[in-house]
Amino acid sequence: MQTTTKSTPHVDQPAWKALQAHSEQIRGKHLRELFAEDSSRGERLTAEAEGIFLDYSKNRVTDETLKLLVQLAEQAGLRQRTEAMFTGEKINITENRAVLHVALRAPKSESIVVDGEDVVPEVHKVLEKMSGFADRVRSGEWKGHTGKRIKNVVNIGIGGSDLGPVMAYEALKHYSQRDMTFRFVSNVDGTDFAEAVQDLDAEETLFLVASKTFTTLETMTNAHTAREWALKKLSDEKAVAKHFVAISTNAKEVAKFGIDTENMFGFWDWVGGRYSMDSAIGLSTMIAIGPKGFREMLEGFHAMDVHFRTAPLEKNLPVLLGLLTVWYTEFFDAQTVAILPYEQYLKRFPAYLQQLTMESNGKHVTLDGTKVNYETGPIYWGEPGTNGQHSFYQLIHQGTRLIPCDFIGFAKALNPLGRHHDILMANVFAQAEALAFGKTADQVKAEGTPDWLVPHRVFEGNRPSNTILADTLTPALLGKLVALYEHSVFTQGVIWNVDSFDQWGVELGKVLATKILGELESKDEPKLEHDSSTTNLIKRYRKNK
């Protein structure tokens, strides 16, 4: 067990108890009152770093709340745990691994030692190899087996080996090489592969098989199907070398698949899958936006890392975001956080954050294995605005649940078209305002609404949100935004005293699926040793398939 593991029961910390008492007072307060009491609140409760501006004034907090939340972070050892992460301590205790996604974006001049070895030179070696390859593909120097230029790149991966790449590709499409096509295959549902390649020519297609372990059933199934699909057209085993590259930590399995390890881009066990979009797993991103754009993204990540590591807790963007999430989760029974980017290019950002946050902090025991007696990771979800406004915002405004929201917007549009951007941003500000302040019965009545209709048209308000503003969505900004949430997740995990870097919860389903697969495919009637529901479903499927 690591020295940094704090096993003090979470709820015994003095700041926790103080927050509990304090939350009783705050619960009765409306944001209308909080704003009325302090005319400078909207300017004061803000923080800015690295071109990201956070307005957290529309949260149900006072200066006292923030002071206590910061104390909670201190008592939970956030600073020490942060240092432990940045210096390569094995803080992922259940897997005995360091957690060093921050090393993936460390400048060459830095040194981070794991098991006696400086990992930074290795990181840069892989980045250089990726850059050379990406340049060759982008320029057409890297040719397919029949001498044709590669026009299509298909990333095959799942979870962290898919969500980061697809999110980053969509987010940075504006900067991408437009004469190339990028596709992402993740689902083992054959439709995903079939649709991804249906209009592609194998002679012009490069597959990136992205899997940290290179054993994930979905990815390996898709990779084998891709191989068959490619060889059907190219009819020569040697073609694999020109049309398949691997991104993995597992050279042995890569070689077994038939990919020359020369065509492998490596990373390390200290990179968690959901923290890997800036490792070699980001090769598709690099091919799309070019090595220079990728480096800019890494610089953005690094800038936020430095901010997180060094800025005072009360001015620290990831810390503030993380602590506010803890506040609502623990003391307001909030079960979810809505991520609402008002930027179409960020349409996959909520899905990306789902894995980052929920695989990290969806835990039921503390670091020392004790069952928690408080809530841990909330559910993250969301859609880009303004689309969400016309579907689920109704519940956020007038439903019975408290849903803290993160609005994300930009000062400048990447595709300025007439009034579009002003309309878009007017909606960001309007939604946050409406959620916080609502509309009272008196205001509704004053509009001439008949009495019977008044309750239906009342907006109670007092619904919290953060507004995150930046100038433009660039590769660097994307890096900062992702790192902002990575470190917010870390902050939450430290407070909850959980291992944010393992994912044992995905194992049971995998094991059972392997067993059931055998039963579905068996020629003979299998002996089914399941509960009656599972047995019945398997029988029905076998009969009808």
Ligand code: F6P
């Ligand atoms: O099933 C969960 C998981 O292990 C994720 O944590 C990971 O991102 C994903 O599967 C894919 O794993 P791999 O990159 O090893 O194929």
